[in-house]
Amino acid sequence: MIKTVIIGSGNVAQHLITAFRESGNVHLVQVLARHPKTLEQQFPDLDIITDAASLAEADVYVIAVSDNAIGAVSSQLPLNNKLVVHTSGTTSLAVLDPKNRRGVFYPLQTFTKGKRLAYHHIPFCLETEHESDYAILHELAHSVSESVYRISEDQRKALHVAAVFVCNFTNHLYQIGHDLCEEHQVPFAILQPLIAETADKIQTLTPQQAQTGPALRGDTETLNRHLAALTDATQKEVYQLLTKSIIDHGKKL
Amino acid sequence: MIKTVIIGSGNVAQHLITAFRESGNVHLVQVLARHPKTLEQQFPDLDIITDAASLAEADVYVIAVSDNAIGAVSSQLPLNNKLVVHTSGTTSLAVLDPKNRRGVFYPLQTFTKGKRLAYHHIPFCLETEHESDYAILHELAHSVSESVYRISEDQRKALHVAAVFVCNFTNHLYQIGHDLCEEHQVPFAILQPLIAETADKIQTLTPQQAQTGPALRGDTETLNRHLAALTDATQKEVYQLLTKSIIDHGKKL
Incomplete structure (x- = not known):
């Protein structure tokens, strides 16, 4: 089981929560959300925290927030040398705070609030700063989807x-x-x-x-x-x- | 059973042949085709004629040829006071020779050679010169599809x-x-x-x-x-x- 934390509460975060919980290979340890209300209603049994100080230990931290908040959110995480990834198609990996091992975990799909998706068909586009982190990110994506690609920033x-x-x-x-x-x-x-x-x-x-x-x-x-x-x-x-x-x-x- | 003749051998004609033959309510009497080769290979048991003089009696004659040939083809048919329709989205009913009772039988779909379609979902857009012909054209369309609309030329x-x-x-x-x-x-x-x-x-x-x-x-x-x-x-x-x-x-x- 890959221990995973999601940071964010929007559309992509909600779909990733569902996808991770449906997968037999992901342990969704926590969700960190500034505005937890919607998530609490949707996922009553989820461990939702609002304070980054309470962050638990995990293999991967997935930041699913709006593009222009990624940098600031990543800097505020009290983590060091952890695998921290964002889910944006347009944002550079370099926007993430370099105190952690950085990566990108980009699901290429259009997400509609409340509309079910066949997650196992969604292509995940992955990039990692360190080659040694690729395997774990690949395993996380592959726990959800059959369709996983190593994709450079330009691509x-x-x-x-x-x-x-x-x-x-x-x-x-x-x-x-x-x-x-x-x-x-x-x-x-x-x-x-x-x-x-x-x-x-x-x-x-x-x-x-x-x-x-x-x-x-x-x-x-x-x-x-x-x-x-x-x-x-x-x-x-x-x-x-x-x-x-x-x-x-x-x-x- | 509605006795029907198709005139034409292209993409739309081929799909209509298949759709009519799959329907329990259409008797496809004949197909008139200048170039019968492809049709003969695809539908070996079909009565394909190349000479308009051999046209059989039918309730509806469906002209499925390219837009700019519709007028000439309709004039060459040795028919009078028959229900003759074309399948074009852009061509006026008035292009058909007025010696017959005219109509439009327009299936709004993109037809790919050889690709199967769920014909019962294809919207058929119908127009008839005479109100009394609408019922028969509606019955023909409804034999193939659940989705039949009365549509004016402008629409x-x-x-x-x-x-x-x-x-x-x-x-x-x-x-x-x-x-x-x-x-x-x-x-x-x-x-x-x-x-x-x-x-x-x-x-x-x-x-x-x-x-x-x-x-x-x-x-x-x-x-x-x-x-x-x-x-x-x-x-x-x-x-x-x-x-x-x-x-x-x-x-x-």
Whole structure:
């Protein structure tokens, strides 16, 4: 059993608590939280502390707080030479206080409060300051998930940008679809099977194999009709730029 | 049993053939195809004809050919006062030859050659010239799918634009994610669970509830770091515009 402490009480912390407790190989010793209320309600049998002075002995300390608090939180821990990791996709390992052995434990997924996830499919992107710590961090991740990767800082930051494209921006395209449905009084439910299938295709095809549509076909007649049908200036701009990007991408092949 | 003839041999035609044959309520009498080879291999027991003169009697004739061929194909059919429909999201019903009773039978889904689909979840968007024909077209669609909608031409065209956003453009964002992975030598598989979960969220949450990320949070520090990390000019442009679009959308709420 890997003795683990989580520091934080937000969305990622809550999901890690659930994942660690479901795993047979992790002993979640404590959670340190400044605002313990939500956690106490959600996990009544958890040992939640609010004072870092009461921190217990553990193999790994996982800081799951907002990116800009990681440095300060790590400095306030009364620990020395312990394995202390953060869970951020964009933050350097170097932001952690060097009094401890530092690492990164980044689960690449979009976490929704209260929505269950198949934790064993979540990719964990790991980095450690000391090679000798990698095995323990790998064991912790592997206790939760089948999908564990050694990822450098540069790679992790690139993955974080990529995640913005395939998650945040994709969801915004769903939003535009939703807005168009509202504008024309058709239920958004009509688009849901298409959204599901578009994502499903990418589990077996490359994006290049899966690409379809008027931009790829160079069907300017449809493109012009679509542009004329859009009434919102930003939607028009997005339509034009993504069309151009698809066409340019095709030329590079 | 609704006696049905399909005209066409492409992707949509092939999927409709499968869907109609799996349904207990559709009698697929014939398929008219100029290039019958692929169909003959895929459906050896199908009655495939190449000459419109041999067209059999049916309740509905479904033209599943490319958008710009619909008009000409419909004129060449030696039929009069029959229910003839096309399957296009962007084409007006009026493109069909007026010698027949016209309609639209638009399955809103992305069809991949050879990839099985749950046809009973595909939304069918229906329109008929004559009110009295709606019931038969509804019965045909309902023989395949639980999800049947009466959709006007304007609504259908809006749905087609919306489909470009949530399918074609979304897949292009997957492509950008894929390109970033290649550039930084990480496997695209790391992004696949995120892609799946992003689409899955939208089956129960609205896009607004599901939206996350630095643009929504107004986290300019992360936005600037992401922009600095992107080396491709078009990727930068897409990042900036979609970020602006998310921010502007938030202001409208």
